[in-house]
Amino acid sequence: MSNSNDKRDLNRDPITGTPGAHPVGVGVGGVSGAVAGAFVGAFGGPIGMLVGSGIGAIAGAAAGKGVAERIDPTGEAQYWQEEHVRRPYYNPEYNYDTDYAPAYSYGAEARSRLGNRPWDEQTAAELERDWAGARGQSKLDWEAARPAVQDSWTRADRTYRTYDASDRYHQSQFEQTSYRAADAEFSDYRPAYRYGTHARQQYGDRDWDDKLEAELGQRWDTVKGESRLGWDKAKAATKDAWHSVERALPGDADKDGR
Numbered sequence: 390m391s392n393s394n395d396k397r398d399l400n401r402d403p404i405t406g407t408p409g410a411h412p413v414g415v416g417v418g419g420v421s422g423a424v425a426g427a428f429v430g431a432f433g434g435p436i437g438m439l440v441g442s443g444i445g446a447i448a449g450a451a452a453g454k455g456v457a458e459r460i461d462p463t464g465e466a467q468y469w470q471e472e473h474v475r476r477p478y479y480n481p482e483y484n485y486d487t488d489y490a491p492a493y494s495y496g497a498e499a500r501s502r503l504g505n506r507p508w509d510e511q512t513a514a515e516l517e518r519d520w521a522g523a524r525g526q527s528k529l530d531w532e533a534a535r536p537a538v539q540d541s542w543t544r545a546d547r548t549y550r551t552y553d554a555s556d557r558y559h560q561s562q563f564e565q566t567s568y569r570a571a572d573a574e575f576s577d578y579r580p581a582y583r584y585g586t587h588a589r590q591q592y593g594d595r596d597w598d599d600k601l602e603a604e605l606g607q608r609w610d611t612v613k614g615e616s617r618l619g620w621d622k623a624k625a626a627t628k629d630a631w632h633s634v635e636r637a638l639p640g641d642a643d644k645d646g647r
Contacts, residue, residue: 492538503515552583555586568625582629584630
């Protein structure tokens with residue numbers, strides 16, 4: 390995605406540690422079993438396309454246990470602030486902070502609130518109806534706001550589906566892992582798997598090495614949530630998830646995954 394209460398209030402990004410606004414709650418488990426199963430497979434194929442297209446962070450590495458799990462709004466705002474100028478609907482007459490940002494926030498919030506629904510004309514009509522109350526000072530009418538809202542919705546949807554697929558895959562393999570501590574449960578390792586999944590997407594230009602392992606270890610306490618694991622035990626699961634994603638990504642079939 391969570392963290393202890395004091396860390397949750399800061400809503401630190403799982404990778405950068407940057408504090409931000411309060412996150413948007415969502416049940417990641419809203420993806421149906423059949424759909425999620427199609428993305429798990431051998432943790433390859435479609436999930437590689439999902440991660441390769443870019444996923445957002447879930448606050449605290451989404452350490453929750455089936456309760457409301459949270460997209461990191463700080464990271465999403467930073468992403469769209471850089472990305473929006475490259476979108477085909479971008480109009481330089483509008484400002485990001487006052488005009489586009491409310492649309493991106495609205496799309497992510499709507500995906501969280503409405504859950505496992507497709508983006509279709511019915512969904513768009515509902516969001517159009519409520520845009521006037523959500524737009525704040527944005528000068529975008531619905532026609533101009535809709536593509537940004539849909540962009541944000543789609544990215545949020547991809548994020549939830551990716552983490553849900555990761556959970557299902559690693560849980561299915563958990564009993565056979567060599568690094569599992571005898572007194573630990575899957576819920577202890579889930580933040581590590583999600584941390585590795587997000588880290589591989591964020592740092593795709595790097596290899597897993599001692600330096601990267603040390604960097605991730607320095608942030609483990611801010612993302613571990615309710616996990617009882619120290620980094621000495623969590624790092625193996627984080628590395629496992631990193632390489633699982635690496636093998637699934639298009640063009641990375643030659644990685645050794647060790």
